[in-house]
Every structure is written in structure tokens, then in C-alpha cells.
Amino acid sequence: MGTVTFPVVGMVGGGQLARMTHEAGIPLGIKFKLLSDTAQDSAAQVAGEVVVGDYRDLGTLRRFAQGCDVITFDHEHVPTEHLRALEADGIPVRPGPDALLHAQDKGVMRARLSELGVPAPRNRLVSDPDDVAAFAREGATGGADGFPVVLKTVRGGYDGKGVWVVRGADDPNASEPFKAGVGVLAEEKVDFARELAANVVRSPHGQAVAYPVVESIQVDGVCDTVIAPAPGLDPDTSVRAQELALRIAHELGVVGHLAVELFETADGEVLVNELAMRPHNSGHWTQDGAVTSQFANHVRAVLDLPLGDPRCRAPWTVMANVLGGDYPDMYPAYLHCMARDPQLKIHMYGKDVKPGRKVGHVNVYGDALADVRERAAHAAGYLRGTITE
Template identity: 85%
Template sequence: MVGGGQLARMTHEAGIPLGINFKVLSDTPQDSAAKVVGEVVIGDYRDLDTLRAFAQGCDVITFDHEHVPTEHLRALEADGIPVRPGPDALVHAQDKGVMRARLTELGIPCPRHRIVADPADVARFAAEEAGGFPVVLKTVRGGYDGKGVWVVDSAEDAAIAQPFLAGVPVLAEEKVDYTRELAANVVRSPHGQAVAYPVVESVQVRGVCDTVIAPAPGLPDELGAAAQQLALRIAAELNVTGHLAVELFETTDGRVLVNELAMRPHNSGHWTQDGAVTSQFANHLRAVLDLPLGDPRPRAPWTVMVNVLGGDYPDMYPAYLHCMARDPGLKIHMYGKDVKPGRKVGHVTTYGDDLSEVRERARHAADYLRGTIDE
């Protein structure tokens, strides 16, 4: 796996029962996965020679992020190294402009959009296609967790937006009138087998995923099925191998629009570690190794995951005593990271029959671990 973050750490964990020999290309020895994986190579994923050396002896290469240059992935394939997902698929998660163009070509519902060259172009887009300001601006590559995204209320705002100052391609989108954000997670293998997890509600706070509720409360059955079918169709049309997260807007008029794609295990699927028969991590491994996929069904009527962000307490372990004693059914997953304010350092999951109770348990534990509550 290229990338040594928490996704690699949890994917490695899922591979242990399967006897999978797991190797990681990590930026530093301090990265989350580098602390626990047996075979770690420290190097720069942007360097082709490093990638080629890392790939030697591997049956398959996969990723915990989308940032490896597309041309490097093509070079690995030319060397005979299986890359999953392949570069022709992964580019749709790397480049938002390519993704929007392809999904539009396929008739997949998306926000109205346009690649814009300058603030005047933003103003024209707002007037001609978006129904006016505000407009959302996104760097076509590299943004995540709210980074590389700006909401502008005027051409003047667009004139001082950082992407234009940096001279990078910019995607302008209408600001969608939505009721909530959803995510449809699916997994597809090279021979075309695919499974779909229940559609979840994803609650964002300042651009960062805070809470995931599985399944999405109050989602009409037909809309949930449509979202799953949409994700499965995208996976097939783009020839995705592995896990695909399709982030969605549920609009005020009862539709879903595609917001983002991720072709790797995803934050909206972390609930599956404890709440599904087969986790997203295990199924991603099964898919990239072309093994039969596992059952995606939930174990309980409700599962809630809440991210644990760094706060005022650099050492969270003393809080375990309170959290574990208060809720023996609580599942805590920490990533081995240094604690910094606002940084994702772990997550908790709870599950059960009563959504209000399950949600309160997860919320309390995450807040206590962070130090925002003390009882």
C-alpha cells in the first residue's frame, strides 16, 4: 500500500487474519501505519524510481491516498505491476475536473459546474449556470477535509481566492441547496463482483467529517437503493477495483447529487470495522487481491462512528478508564498519531437498537477523549 496513514494502518489490521504479507511506502517512520506494519519502506511516492523499487516483489499495489502521479502509475503498469485501482480509474478521484466531465458524460447527477480561468469567469458561471452567487470554488487536485475549497459570494471574493493566486486549475460549482450529506460505499473486484454497504449520513463540521450514522436515518428506501445503484454503476463504468466512496448531497427536492469520489477506504466507511459483517478494509483487500468479497450487511440496526480530534490533552490514554468503564460496548480505534488540535487521531464506534442511545454513547466518548467534557 502506497501511503502510511491511518487507512493503511487499519487495512493492514484487516489483512492479518487473512495471512496477507503487507508492505507500506511511508513518508516518515512516524506515520500511523509505519509504527505497526512489519515491512516499511520510507520514501517519496512522487519519485518514480522509489515507486518501482517499492513495487518489486509485490503481487499488487494499492493506496491509502490519491496523490500518486497518474503517469507514475502508468509506468508501473507498463512494468507489469498490477495497480488497483488502475490509473484510468484513479484519475477520477485525483482530478475533480476529469471526474465531473466523465460523470456528466455518463448522465450521473452532479452540481452544475465549469472549469474557470479567472474571477471574471467565475462571475459568468454564476450568472449563466449557477443561478447566481454564492459559488463553490475547488482546486481540481489535492484538496481534502475542507482544504482547497472556497465559498465565494461575489466576483470580488473570487479575485482574492487562493487558487487563482496559486495559478492552479479551478473548478466552479453551484452551491447546492441540500438537506444533508450522504455516502454510498461499494467494493468491486477485478472480475466484476460488487457489494454495497448501507447508505450512511455523514455530518461535517468545518469541512471535516465528524459523525457517520449507518444507515442514514429517515432515508426513503427507494432513494437509498437509488444511491447504492448509482455508486455501483460508477464503479463499473470507471472500472474501479477496490473500495469506492461516493459522497452525495441529498437535495431539498428529494434527489441525490454526486459531490466527491474516493477510491480507497474512506472515513464514511469506518463504521464497518465494528458494525458490518465484513469491514471496508477487509473487502478492499479482498477486491484488490481478486478474492471473493465479504458480506457488507450491518450487525445491528444502528451504528454510529464519531471521529476523535486532537484537543487540549496530548495524552488521551488516561481517558480510557472512564470511557471503557462507562460503556463496555464502546469500540475505540486510535491511530498512533501525535495529538494536535483539530487533527484526526482516532475514532469511536457504538451500535445497538436505539439510535438516540447509540449516538449519545459515541458522542460522549469522542468528546471525553478529546477533553471537551470531563464527566
Template identity: 85%
Template sequence: MAPLGDGGRPARGAGYPERVTFPVVGMVGGGQLARMTHEAGIPLGIKFKLLSDSPQDSAAQVVSDVVIGDYRDLDTLREFARGCDVITFDHEHVPTEHLRALEADGIPVRPGPDALVHAQDKGVMRAKLDEIGAPSPRHRIVADPADAAAFAAETGGFPIILKTVRGGYDGKGVWFVRSEDEARDPFLAGVPVLAEEKVDFVRELAANIVRSPHGQAVAYPVVESRQVDGVCDTVIAPAPDLSPDLAGQAQELALRIAKELGVVGHLAVELFETRDGRILVNELAMRPHNSGHWTQDGAVTSQFANHVRAVLDLPLGDPRPRVRWTVMSNVLGGDYPDMYRAYLHCMARDPQLKIHMYGKDVKPGRKVGHVNTYGDDLDDVLDRARHAADYLRGTITE
């Protein structure tokens, strides 16, 4: 990679290279985040290399340089990393010790293992947030169902939330527990269990920022994230009627977390907005995130483009919105497998609609794509996204 710091060019003839190869960004994981990061990297002329489980993976379908292999195997990772100028991630599941081994081999890993562990282990994350004074729901590690009941008693009673500290996403690994009896399942996996109070929140927000190794950071507008059955359904950018004070607090919090944890790349801080006007950290994600998909069509620089720029330590792009309102709605698999046919209706009905499909087979409930809409009238923008997502899924037919 190019050295940062001088921002200039050497004089002609001063050992200037005759031919320069653009850097190679290696991405571990072949999901839709890798697919869209590749898409965003094409205009930069960088080379993109993918480590994917299968050639049918979302990103593997569209990337030229794909290695099929298991990210849990260190030899595979090492072989993949050879020739990459930096390694980054589609997901947070690569074992911490493997990341340390890659760093020991001299490969920049961004975000690095010391940062990433906070997105991998909810126990480590909560401890760190407490240490830096970032607001969390009340929480502690609990040993068994009886201890969970004790935690409930300490915090005002059931219901409480139990989470396995590792391995959860999109509502998996999270239990809404109303009694000691219901508290048994989370302990079956043999992974430490974190108890959290059930927060009295009015809505969920996300504060998304991107930070470079150089320390530059940009903050996207704080968005509202609407969940259905624990899965993100719709994101509104910016969050409607959010007080400027709370929006500023959320952005500053995300920037501070990124700095304190040493995050490089995109950081999503999922937040609760409480009924009494506070924000509490729900989850952290250190990669492009569903709550940032709106930026593809609604911001000057998308989260994917800025993630690439950050991991290469290039100056970051403008994160500001291009339009008053942007709405993202996820497209989940439904009863109809033929989403392509649905394009006819959706595109004809709304020529401004932006469809982003992931190349995945349709399975009920699976995230297979998303749509973005934008404009000046929020109700209209919401309606258009809702209609397209529902029509593509097949829950409406006109």
C-alpha cells in the same frame, strides 16, 4: 496471486506447489487507512508491505515490512513494487504517470490509473460523471474571478463553490465564495479551478461499494455523513429515514460509477441529498474512506477487509450490517494531548465502546482516531459516540 476462474484445486500430484507463499499487498501511504487495512489483512494471512514517508507514520508503527520513501519518486515506487503482487493506496496522490509506469512493469495497480484519475482530478471526474449521466451539481471550469462571477450569474448567483481540481481533501482546496472579490484565492495555486453551484441540500450521504477486477461488487448500506467545518464528524449507518427508493438509487449510482470508471477496491461516493429529493455526487474516493469506518464494528465485513479482498481479486465478503444502528464519530485533536488517560473514563462508562486510535500525535483539529458505537436505539448510540469523541478530545471532562 492465485488465478481466479475455476474456484477449484488441481488434482494431487498435478504440478501442485509444495509450499505456497501468500500474496504480498503493497500499500502506498502510511496513514490511518493503511494502518487499518493492515489490521484487516492480518487474519487473511497475506503479507502487507508499506511505502511510508516516515517511520512515525500511523501505519509504519504497526507494520513489519516498511519501506521509507517518497511516493512521488518513480525509482522509489519501482523498487517498492518489486516483490509485491499488487499495489494499492492509502491516498490518491501518486502521480498518474508513475502508476502507468508500474503497470508497464507488469505490477497490478488497483485501482488503476485510468480509474484513479477521477479521484485525483475533480475536473476529470465531473466530465466523466456528465458523460455517463451521473447527477452532479451544475459546474464548469472557470478561468479567473470574473469567469467565476459569470458562472454564479448563470446558476442563480453567489454563493458558489470553487475547488482546485487537484490536491484538496478534508475541506482544503475548497472555497465557499460569496463575491467576485472572494474568488481570487483559489486561482493563486496555478491549478485549474472548478466552479460548482451551492447545492440546497438537506444532508450529506455516502454510498460505499467495493468492486473486484472480476467484476463482483458489494454495496454497503447508504450512510448519513455529518460534517463540521468541512470535516467529517459523525456517520450514521444506515442513513436515518432515507427513502428506500433514494437509498437504492444511491447504491445503483455508486455501482454504476465503479463499473464505468473501472474502479477496483473500495469506492466512496459522497452525495448531497437535495431539498427536492434528488441525489447529486459531491466527491469520489477510491480507497477505504472515513464514511466506511463504521463497518469495522457494524458490518459483517469491514471496508478494509473487502478492499484487501478486492485488490487480490478474492470473492468479496458480506457487506450487510450486523446491528440496526452503528455510529462513527471522529476524534479530533484538542487541548489535551493525553488521550490514553481518557480511556479510563470512556471504557468504564461504556464497555461496548469501540475505540480506534491512529497512533498520531495530538494536534488541534487533526483526525487522530474515531469511535464506533452500535445498538438498537439510535439516540443512545449517537449519545455514546458523541460523549466518547468529546471526552477523548477533551471538550468535556465528565
């Protein structure tokens, strides 16, 4: 027997993104090694090689990285200096620390996108509530006072957490974000028509693929539904959004999946809202709706393998998130959901149900958008317990 070179992909973080990345890696015959906070984490339940440990500890990371051919991530929380240390040890880290910083720190991201001339909401770092009022005044036009203003802590936010809307100078939200002791970014509150996501995958070689641009519908700051492709999207806007995402991936040196969350304004302009450098909720539809899923392409990218076809397999695919409701056990709901819709694709994460927590999603594809949306919404609602027939 000669040498066998099937690589070991090490993934930091045991959440559902790692769970689904492992699932997508199984057909490739690669080895998957997980660094997880606990043995009960979503991905740790189903992966073969699991190291339980704290990703904030460099020694733990270094021991985990031994024997890995590449390190990638379920989340963006690994300290930059630790990633640089792993790189200095000779371990490829993908995406690398210089790219990942833009997904870790919204201030750095905004500054860099401004340099690149990428369309974005007006924004700058602010130092205190008075500075928030000054930021509002800078944006005041005509009779308007520049409010509302959106404040975000530059680190640590997700799913609407770490985000405040300030409706006037006296709004207590103007002081709230400064209590966390991290930088605060102010942004104009864009009066957008809808939210889109342009998702791309890029390899170290520089090969890149762009998924169809999708519409993302948020409820209470949490992604509720994703429609692929975005209905009625102007083809020029679609191409512009894809080119924007490809350009950001290139300029920032992203390796792996990059989600570019966008606001579409009433006049068809697209503004960058957020970046994520990992598989992303707005790409879950690809598991059943695209030729190659975001998870499979993320694995291929971090291994510098040629990327797979990102195109749609069906005219419409709708993803609906399953949030925790009042019922701790969703399994009995499978009977109704599967019997009602034999084409339904359920993706559960093995997580304990907590109200509002993302514990799974469903994908439905088909020819008629209204039908596909209804089926996805019904299944997600039934699993959550908000629909009972």
C-alpha cells in the same frame, strides 16, 4: 513443500487507512508491505515490512513494488505517469491509473460524470475571477444572482482544504483559488438537506458489493459523525444511491473501495459531491457495524478474491471522529470512556495530537439510535477534551 501463493499486498502511504488495512489483512494470512514517508507514520508503527521512501520518486516506487503481487493506496497522490510505469513493469495497480485519475482530478471527475449523466451540482472549470462571475450569472434564476458559488482546486484538497465559498462578485474568495496554479472548478452551492455516502467495493472480476447508504455529518468541513444506515432514508433513494455508486465503479473501472459522497436535496434527489477510491472515513463504521469491513473488502478486491457480506450487524452503528484538542495525551481518557461504555470501540491511529487533526474514531452500535449517537459523541468529545465529566 510445494509453492505457497499467499500474496504480498503493497500499500503506498502510511496513514490511518493503511494502518487499518494492515489490521484487516492479518486474518487473511497475506503479507503486507508498506511504503511510508517516515518510520513514525500511523501504519508504519504497526506493520511488519515497511519501506521508508518518497512515493513521488519512480525509482523508489519501482524498488518498493518488487516482490509485491499488487499495489494499492492509502491516498490518491501518486502521479499517474508513475502508476502507468508500474503497470508497464507488470505490477497490477488497483485501482488503476485510469480509474484513479477521477479521484485525483475533480475536473476530470466532473467531466466524466457529466458524460455518464450522473446527477451532480452544476459545474464547470473556471479560468479567473471574471469567469467565476460569469459562472454565477449562468446559474442566476429569477431575482437571484447565481451566488454563492463553490470553488475547488481540481487537485490537492481534502477535509475542507482547497474549497472556497464565494458569496458575491466582490468576495476575495473569488480570486484566492487561482493562486495555487492548478485548475479551478466552480460548482453551484447546493442547498442540500444532508450529506450521504454510498460506498461500494468492486473486484477486477467485476463482482461488487454495496454497503448500506450512510449519513455523514460535517462540522467545519470535516467529517464529524457517520450514521449507518442513514436515518429515515427513503428506500427508493437508498437503492438509487447504491445503484449510482455501483454504476460509477463499473464505468470508471474502479477496483477496491469507492466512496461516493452525495448531497441529498429536500426533494430526495441525490447529487454526487466527491469520489474517493480507497477506504474512506464514511466507511469506518463497518469495522464494528458490518459483517465485512471496508478494509477487509478492499484487500479482498485488490486480490480479486470473492467479496464479503457488506450488510449491517446491528440496527444502528454510529462513528464519531476523534479530533485533536488541547490535551496532547488521550490515553488517560480511556479509563473513563471504557468504564462508562463497555461496548465502546476505540480506534486510535498512533498520531501526535494537533488541534483539529483526525487522530482516531470511535464506533458504537445498538438498537436505539439516540442512545448510540449519545455514546459515540460522548466518547469522541471526552477523548478530545471538550467533555470533561
